[in-house]
Amino acid sequence: MNARNDITASVRTIIADDHPLVLLAIENLMSTYPNMEIVGRATDSSQLFAEAGRVSCDLVVMDLYMPGGSFGDGLDMVREFRARFPEVVLVVLTMETEAEALQKVIALGVGAVVSKRDRIDLIHVAIITALAHECYLGPAIRTLLADATIARRLDYVRQMLSRRELEVLTQYASGLGVTEIAVRLGRSVKTISAQKCTAMRKLSLHSDADLFRFAVEHGVIPGERVEHGVVPGERP
Numbered sequence: 001m002n003a004r005n006d007i008t009a010s011v012r013t014i015i016a017d018d019h020p021l022v023l024l025a026i027e028n029l030m031s032t033y034p035n036m037e038i039v040g041r042a043t044d045s046s047q048l049f050a051e052a053g054r055v056s057c058d059l060v061v062m063d064l065y066m067p068g069g070s071f072g073d074g075l076d077m078v079r080e081f082r083a084r085f086p087e088v089v090l091v092v093l094t095m096e097t098e099a100e101a102l103q104k105v106i107a108l109g110v111g112a113v114v115s116k117r118d119r120i121d122l123i124h125v126a127i128i129t130a131l132a133h134e135c136y137l138g139p140a141i142r143t144l145l146a147d148a149t150i151a152r153r154l155d156y157v158r159q160m161l162s163r164r165e166l167e168v169l170t171q172y173a174s175g176l177g178v179t180e181i182a183v184r185l186g187r188s189v190k191t192i193s194a195q196k197c198t199a200m201r202k203l204s205l206h207s208d209a210d211l212f213r214f215a216v217e218h219g220v221i222p223g224e225r226v227e228h229g230v231v232p233g234e235r236p
Contacts, residue, residue, distance in 0.1 A: 011131065012055070014040035016048045016062040017093070026061060026093075026123070033124055045069030045077045052085050059127065060085075064094035064105065075101070078108050089130045091123070099148030102141060115140035150219035157203070157218050165199040166220075168192055173215035 040051030111130025
């Protein structure tokens with residue numbers, strides 16, 4: 001059943017975690033939320049599916065990995081649950097740190113994914129957002145996904161450029177001039193300039209401003225080097 005639009009109606013919730021103490025902590029926490037009714041509890045996928053079939057519910061707050069159940073755990077469990085109970089909103093709690101696995105969970109259409117490393121009060125934020133049919137990702141999850149994106153982009157840069165071209169690009173984007181880089185690396189200014197130009201051409205960059213922004217977005221230099229839209233070499 002869909003989460004109901006009447007804000008005064010209780011949100012019927014099943015909570016699931018394979019650790020009994022964690023399950024109790026989640027229940028105690030959620031008991032303080034307004035309009036929240038715990039109608040079922042589960043410690044593995046078998047119990048979760050049984051409870052979802054036994055009682056009408058609007059929301060499931062579940063651990064991603066609960067071994068031992070007949071419906072598996074992780075992606076397989078989420079996928080099967082979404083297929084059997086498509087109208088129930090899912091809020092997933094997890095210790096998962098693999099970005100690819102997290103992206104696959106999100107792609108299954110869950111309402112929220114929150115790391116167990118995040119502040120516990122963010123579970124309430126996740127629930128409210130998910131019940132409003134918007135996907136919520138906790139801060140730790142967003143950071144993991146962003147870092148993975150940067151890592152993929154940096155791999156692309158490494159594939160496109162030679163080691164020396166990347167070395168020059170990195171130092172130039174860090175704020176050093178061509179002459180300074182030449183002295184540091186023991187090469188001629190002409191060589192450094194040529195390597196910089198070659199790197200920019202390979203990456204389809206047409207200006208120093210393009211280069212600086214590209215370097216930040218692709219993890220070549222730390223993001224804090226671009227602040228308030230101003231990049232090195234540009235006047236505010």
